[in-house]
Amino acid sequence: MKLLSSYFKEMKIAARGFYFYIEIFFAVILLVILLVAVNEKSVSKQKEFLYYDMPEAFKEFVIQRQIDKGALKLIEPTEFKMKAIGFEVKNEETGEVETYNFDAEIISLRTYQEYDLDTGELNKTAYIADNEEDMIRLAYQEQKIGATVAVNDQGERSFRYYNQGYETDKFVNLLYILHNKTPDVLAAAVESQEVTKLGDIQTLNNRENLVPVMVVFMGSLMGFFIVMAYIYLDKDEGVIRAFAVTPSSIWKYLLTKTMVIMTTVVVSSSIITIPVMGLQPNYFLFYLLLIISTFAFASLGLFISSFFDTISKAFGALYIIMIAMMIPAFSYYIPSFDPVWLRFFPTYPLLQSMKEIIMINTDLGYVLTYSAVFLGGGVLLFVLANFRFKKTLTV
Amino acid sequence: MISVKNLSHSYSHDDKLAVNNISFEIEKGETFGFLGPSGAGKSTTQGILTGLLKQQEGEVIVAGYNVKKVQNERFNKIGVSFEQSNVYSKLTAKENLDYYAKLFDVPTRDSMELLHLVGLDGKENDRAGEFSKGMKHRLTFARSMLNNPELWFLDEPTTGLDPAIAATIKDIIREQAAKGTTSFLTTHNMYIADELCDRVAFIIDGEIKLIDTPKNLKLQYGRKLIDIEYIENGKVVKETLKTVTEEDRRRIGEIVNNHDIQTMHSKEATLEEIFIQVTGRELV
Numbered sequence: 001m002k003l004l005s006s007y008f009k010e011m012k013i014a015a016r017g018f019y020f021y022i023e024i025f026f027a028v029i030l031l032v033i034l035l036v037a038v039n040e041k042s043v044s045k046q047k048e049f050l051y052y053d054m055p056e057a058f059k060e061f062v063i064q065r066q067i068d069k070g071a072l073k074l075i076e077p078t079e080f081k082m083k084a085i086g087f088e089v090k091n092e093e094t095g096e097v098e099t100y101n102f103d104a105e106i107i108s109l110r111t112y113q114e115y116d117l118d119t120g121e122l123n124k125t126a127y128i129a130d131n132e133e134d135m136i137r138l139a140y141q142e143q144k145i146g147a148t149v150a151v152n153d154q155g156e157r158s159f160r161y162y163n164q165g166y167e168t169d170k171f172v173n174l175l176y177i178l179h180n181k182t183p184d185v186l187a188a189a190v191e192s193q194e195v196t197k198l199g200d201i202q203t204l205n206n207r208e209n210l211v212p213v214m215v216v217f218m219g220s221l222m223g224f225f226i227v228m229a230y231i232y233l234d235k236d237e238g239v240i241r242a243f244a245v246t247p248s249s250i251w252k253y254l255l256t257k258t259m260v261i262m263t264t265v266v267v268s269s270s271i272i273t274i275p276v277m278g279l280q281p282n283y284f285l286f287y288l289l290l291i292i293s294t295f296a297f298a299s300l301g302l303f304i305s306s307f308f309d310t311i312s313k314a315f316g317a318l319y320i321i322m323i324a325m326m327i328p329a330f331s332y333y334i335p336s337f338d339p340v341w342l343r344f345f346p347t348y349p350l351l352q353s354m355k356e357i358i359m360i361n362t363d364l365g366y367v368l369t370y371s372a373v374f375l376g377g378g379v380l381l382f383v384l385a386n387f388r389f390k391k392t393l394t395v
Numbered sequence: 396m397i398s399v400k401n402l403s404h405s406y407s408h409d410d411k412l413a414v415n416n417i418s419f420e421i422e423k424g425e426t427f428g429f430l431g432p433s434g435a436g437k438s439t440t441q442g443i444l445t446g447l448l449k450q451q452e453g454e455v456i457v458a459g460y461n462v463k464k465v466q467n468e469r470f471n472k473i474g475v476s477f478e479q480s481n482v483y484s485k486l487t488a489k490e491n492l493d494y495y496a497k498l499f500d501v502p503t504r505d506s507m508e509l510l511h512l513v514g515l516d517g518k519e520n521d522r523a524g525e526f527s528k529g530m531k532h533r534l535t536f537a538r539s540m541l542n543n544p545e546l547w548f549l550d551e552p553t554t555g556l557d558p559a560i561a562a563t564i565k566d567i568i569r570e571q572a573a574k575g576t577t578s579f580l581t582t583h584n585m586y587i588a589d590e591l592c593d594r595v596a597f598i599i600d601g602e603i604k605l606i607d608t609p610k611n612l613k614l615q616y617g618r619k620l621i622d623i624e625y626i627e628n629g630k631v632v633k634e635t636l637k638t639v640t641e642e643d644r645r646r647i648g649e650i651v652n653n654h655d656i657q658t659m660h661s662k663e664a665t666l667e668e669i670f671i672q673v674t675g676r677e678l679v
């Protein structure tokens with residue numbers, strides 16, 4: 001009862017302040033950007049360096065067949081300015097290490113655009129190198145995938161990939177699938193088990209792909225920040241002290257703050273998610289994780305604010321935490337950047353979970369596991385914040 | 396109602412004491428004045444008694460509860476009026492009171508009645524953020540009465556208010572005292588203490604110098620003075636004499652018996668003069 005009346009009072013105050021509207025306004029802006037400025041269709045910026053390790057005539061035959069089907073289109077050759085460079089390449093299977101050294105030069109490569117045969121979409125740009133060394137060197141310098149395409153005795157095509165060394169397995173598997181999608185690729189060449197496992201992989205279009213990042217940004221970061229803003233507004237007005245001399249407990253006060261944040265976040269995230277995703281996401285899971293994670297980050301905000309008298313003193317901690325929470329967004333957009341340490345940042349699993357939720361084939365286990373982790377962490381932080389607040393009320 | 400034994404407090408947790416080994420008892424129904432200059436430790440003591448500050452040394456029992464233990468229900472019996480007003484500026488005067496009332500488990504007073512009492516009627520639907528300092532202070536004061544407190548903490552209840560409003564506040568405090576409310580009143584205004592308090596404590600540098608009723612203090616320390624003007628040899632002579640010393644009293648008798656008295660006024664030493672006399676310090 002006290003909790004509910006406190007909640008309504010806090011909502012009333014929030015509705016009369018500007019933080020609430022900032023968040024809503026922000027959500028609307030993001031939605032407009034998503035709908036107007038982000039093209040749903042993915043304009044592929046993927047590049048691929050290929051070397052065909054086969055007789056010239058056979059190579060031309062293979063390429064010509066693709067062109068006839070509409071899968072490849074020859075465009076203007078591309079010039080690459082190559083730097084003088086030296087590096088090592090390690091074969092993952094044999095462990096052999098080979099050293100390469102190159103001089104600076106300019107290489108011109110035959111360039112093709114690859115199209116998706118089903119949709120007719122541009123998939124990526126492929127550059128055909130004349131020798132394997134050039135291909136390896138280009139892949140290294142441009143930080144892109146390189147591959148040697150060969151034909152075995154049975155006439156089956158096989159690929160040997162040159163990766164940067166930090167890609168995830170999932171990413172490497174995705175490479176196989178991209179090739180597998182071209183119908184004339186012989187299935188035997190890519191018969192690895194991962195392929196069948198990931199065979200029904202579903203991807204999000206550009207616009208949809210932005211939704212998890214925006215939701216996590218609005219929920220966690222804004223929740224964390226705004227709860228602190230609210231606490232410092234109250235500290236400024238001294239109303240926490242007035243609250244402390246009533247029979248009501250501090251935890252109720254703190255909980256109503258997180259409830260206000262959760263309400264705001266539910267509203268702002270819905271503004272973004274519903275128009276973009278429609279009915280596709282599992283909204284029960286979506287709101288469950290949204291509310292739990294917002295609670296966790298708001299509790300973190302409460303905990304941090306219990307250490308500082310004023311928001312300016314808290315600013316350093318606030319800044320560092322906000323930046324740290326944003327780093328996993330890089331990994332989200334750059335699949336090849338996925339170091340292990342990044343997984344310990346709470347927004348990393350949160351982004352992945354949100355992505356899982358808005359996709360059709362949600363990995364329920366992953367989402368529920370992390371929902372439980374966030375709930376546990378949130379409760380722990382909340383208890384700590386409550387404990388700290390009880391100790392730090394001053395006259 | 397309040398029992399304090401050997402209470403000490405240091406904000407820096409060292410030997411720099413804001414409150415130094417103080418002890419006192421407050422009876423039920425008493426209005427107890429805590430007097431001292433700025434920085435004496437008044438608000439610190441009140442902070443400990445109301446549980447806002449963690450108690451460090453000594454033993455404090457307030458309204459039957461040991462303040463060391465966290466028992467929030469004790470606040471059903473307690474009202475606190477803060478030195479610095481602290482109300483929600485985004486809420487109206489009435490909303491501030493109505494919301495606060497909901498936090499108690501006991502019957503509360505009508506918010507409109509309280510607003511009327513402190514002269515804020517007509518302002519009930521204005522946001523507290525638009526209030527003047529004095530109005531906010533009155534709202535904070537009114538809020539402290541919501542739960543009909545048995546024990547009432549008043550930190551500088553009239554400071555910064557204009558005389559007419561201060562008089563209203565004083566009347567309210569007197570009225571509550573008549574109803575049996577126990578009050579712990581903190582002030583550096585001796586007149587307020589004199590007018591309202593049954594007993595006063597003089598506190599300075601965190602130490603209590605003495606505790607007594609204003610009347611006793613005046614009897615004990617107040618040199619009751621008499622100004623006499625009389626005619627001697629055709630001229631008006633003026634003398635100021637103390638009523639407490641034997642010598643002066645004989646002299647008064649002498650003058651009255653032998654001279655023509657023009658005027659004769661007695662005047663009382665103020666509590667402020669007594670404070671200076673006892674502590675050697677001014678009340679700033």
Ligand SMILES: Nc1ncnc2c1ncn2[C@@H]1O[C@H](COP(=O)(O)OP(=O)(O)OP(=O)(O)O)[C@@H](O)[C@H]1O
Pocket residue numbers: 394395406407413431432433434435436437438439440478583
């Ligand atoms: N939050 C605090 N941190 C550190 N020291 C403090 C704090 N609050 C008060 N003090 C110190 O404690 C001593 C007592 O202060 P207190 O506020 O209790 O005085 P006061 O008698 O209420 O004065 P005033 O009449 O100005 O309100 C002062 O020396 C003050 O500087």
Ligand SMILES: [Mg+2]
Pocket residue numbers: 437438439478
């Ligand atoms: Mg004070």
